[in-house]
Amino acid sequence: MDAQPLPKLMRDAVIDTICDAARKDKDILFISADLGAAALDGLRADLPDQFIHAGISEQNMVDLASGLALSGKKVFLYAMAPFITARCYEQVKCVIASMNLPVTMIAVGVGLGYDHATLTHFTPEDIACMRALNGIEVLTPGDAEAAKEIAKVAIADPDFRYIRLDRQGQAPLYDGGFKAVYDQGFGHIVEGQQVAIVACGALVQKALRAQETLTKKGVDAGVIDLFRVKPINGEGLSKVLGGYDTVLTVEEQLLEGGMGSAVAEALIDHNVLKSMKRLGMRDGFEVVNGDRDTLHDLYGIDTPHIINAVLELAGKA
Amino acid sequence: MASPKNGKIKLNVNDLQAKAHWLRQELFEMVMRQKKGHIPSCYSCTEIMVALYYGGVAKVTEGQPDDPERDRIIVSKGHAAMVQYPILADLGFYPKSELERFTEPGGLLGMYADFRIPGIEGISGSLGHGIGMGAGFAMAARQDGQDYRTFVILGDGECYEGSIWESAMFAAHRKLDNLIAIVDRNQLCILGRTEDLLELGDMEEKWRSFGWEAISIDGHSFDDLMPAFDRVGKTDGKPLAIIANTVKGKGISFMEGRSEWHNRMPSDEQIAQARTELGLGA
Ligand SMILES: Cc1ncc(C[n+]2csc(CCOP(=O)(O)OP(=O)(O)O)c2C)c(N)n1
Numbered sequence: 001m002d003a004q005p006l007p008k009l010m011r012d013a014v015i016d017t018i019c020d021a022a023r024k025d026k027d028i029l030f031i032s033a034d035l036g037a038a039a040l041d042g043l044r045a046d047l048p049d050q051f052i053h054a055g056i057s058e059q060n061m062v063d064l065a066s067g068l069a070l071s072g073k074k075v076f077l078y079a080m081a082p083f084i085t086a087r088c089y090e091q092v093k094c095v096i097a098s099m100n101l102p103v104t105m106i107a108v109g110v111g112l113g114y115d116h117a118t119l120t121h122f123t124p125e126d127i128a129c130m131r132a133l134n135g136i137e138v139l140t141p142g143d144a145e146a147a148k149e150i151a152k153v154a155i156a157d158p159d160f161r162y163i164r165l166d167r168q169g170q171a172p173l174y175d176g177g178f179k180a181v182y183d184q185g186f187g188h189i190v191e192g193q194q195v196a197i198v199a200c201g202a203l204v205q206k207a208l209r210a211q212e213t214l215t216k217k218g219v220d221a222g223v224i225d226l227f228r229v230k231p232i233n234g235e236g237l238s239k240v241l242g243g244y245d246t247v248l249t250v251e252e253q254l255l256e257g258g259m260g261s262a263v264a265e266a267l268i269d270h271n272v273l274k275s276m277k278r279l280g281m282r283d284g285f286e287v288v289n290g291d292r293d294t295l296h297d298l299y300g301i302d303t304p305h306i307i308n309a310v311l312e313l314a315g316k317a
Numbered sequence: 318m319a320s321p322k323n324g325k326i327k328l329n330v331n332d333l334q335a336k337a338h339w340l341r342q343e344l345f346e347m348v349m350r351q352k353k354g355h356i357p358s359c360y361s362c363t364e365i366m367v368a369l370y371y372g373g374v375a376k377v378t379e380g381q382p383d384d385p386e387r388d389r390i391i392v393s394k395g396h397a398a399m400v401q402y403p404i405l406a407d408l409g410f411y412p413k414s415e416l417e418r419f420t421e422p423g424g425l426l427g428m429y430a431d432f433r434i435p436g437i438e439g440i441s442g443s444l445g446h447g448i449g450m451g452a453g454f455a456m457a458a459r460q461d462g463q464d465y466r467t468f469v470i471l472g473d474g475e476c477y478e479g480s481i482w483e484s485a486m487f488a489a490h491r492k493l494d495n496l497i498a499i500v501d502r503n504q505l506c507i508l509g510r511t512e513d514l515l516e517l518g519d520m521e522e523k524w525r526s527f528g529w530e531a532i533s534i535d536g537h538s539f540d541d542l543m544p545a546f547d548r549v550g551k552t553d554g555k556p557l558a559i560i561a562n563t564v565k566g567k568g569i570s571f572m573e574g575r576s577e578w579h580n581r582m583p584s585d586e587q588i589a590q591a592r593t594e595l596g597l598g599a
Contacts, residue, residue, distance in 0.1 A: 032508065034474065034477075034506050034507045034508050034514075035507070035508075036507055036508055044508075053508060053509075053514040053515055054515075055477035055514070055515045056444055056445075056474050056475060056477040056478055056506060057477045057478055057479060059479055060477075060479065082443065083443065087443065116353060116420055116427065116428040116429075117428050117429050117442060118427055118428070118429055118431070118442070119429075119431070119440060119442070120395065120429060120440060120441070120442030120443040121429070121442060121443075287427075287431070288422065288423075289418075289420050289421055289422055289423070289424050289426075289427050289428075290422050294422065
């Protein structure tokens, strides 16, 4: 059997797209806090004047971005997820959010992407933290196509955005259809009736695996890729979720304030009261040596946990 | 291991060199087993760590990681804290078999050091925290009337973090002469040479201007390292910064001084070459 080609990395899709645009627009600047990518080598070689190494100085990177943005530059910040969020959160709040500057923050390795690096490199709180910022848009592409389209929007319509990229390549999700659902803020990947499984990023794939098994077990589950958690399309989402009997959310985040919370908020705000369950990480979570799948299993957010939770919601446990 | 049960381990220069050789070998085996880890970042500070632990510098007690009088050693550039793993096993802080389980399920030792590992003082992995943490240890020692010292190994790229300089200023103001920073000045971070990307300039002068005593040495030479560590405690109330000029990847010719090896794994052919250079069997 031929080996499956590895899916394109989201970071390369995003950087290639920005690089193409930057060739035609001198005001596009790409700033890295010492994080690389295959595609970045090309950008650095071809457009040295539009690449800035901020130092391993995330705080400097953000403050710098504010001055550049105030001077009319289109700024793209690039770093590992933990260090572009928590490490410089106050800078983002004070100088980007407070002035609502059109700065695009690109994070690599969200959630548990840096599996073996553990606590300092996990971001079990980045959705909660970042969506709490005033005026920010929070986007989690589920595949390279989505990442590329989101990058295009960030170029064409600069705004204060936080883009959460997966470190590992993700299997194609959209097959050319992402553009059509962009405005909606979520993709209804598989339609169903009984239980809606809502996920984003890498966990969409796990939700799809679960959905396949559930079909065989006679449960009609659907899968929703909630790629824009803020501003959440509460009206659209609650309409779709309203068509299901129950809702399950699953995420690589602590449950407090994460994606599941955002979904619950949207449903409440739109008076759609459903039985609902959230799967996610819990306070005091253990740390072990292991890859991302091992961690998903440990934290109860892997495919079998999704299956069990859906069966429970469907009254078939 | 031939060493006193209590206090310091002091090998002569020849034995220190042999120990450095041993440490590089152990690290290579450990990292290549799972193909996880940061060899070049460990190899630039190999002699520094060997001098600290085995050169009669740091107070360490075999088998007693929690000895209250121990000197505190923090590898702040946490991606290289694994450089301590073979040493801590050698000191009997945990079984040597743990090295074989590095990053494996159920193993004690992870990609990044964690404070649950005996001999590791605090978590690392996010750059820029070690000096502040070290200043905390140093102040606690002062308050408790304890003599232990705190040694912090910093990356030069790590010194881009502003937090390093906040803590540097603090430590000097508080006259924490029981705090020692060793800057692993290998001139590289991930994307290239520090002086091309963002000039760090004269590090010795920078630390001095923050109120530290500062000296520059060859960080691979025990003849340089030992006299530098002799300065500890003789700095007249100043914390001490040792700028150790080093080569990232030292010991594997094709990795030396090349930033692209920061987080890349060698091919089978390259592994064979490295093994020969390190004096390891095929
Ligand atoms: C706050 C923070 N930002 C970024 C990183 C990612 N990172 C890990 S190692 C490294 C380069 C470190 O360079 P240096 O301190 O010179 O260490 P060395 O070259 O000796 O490995 C970077 C940017 C990190 N671990 N922490």
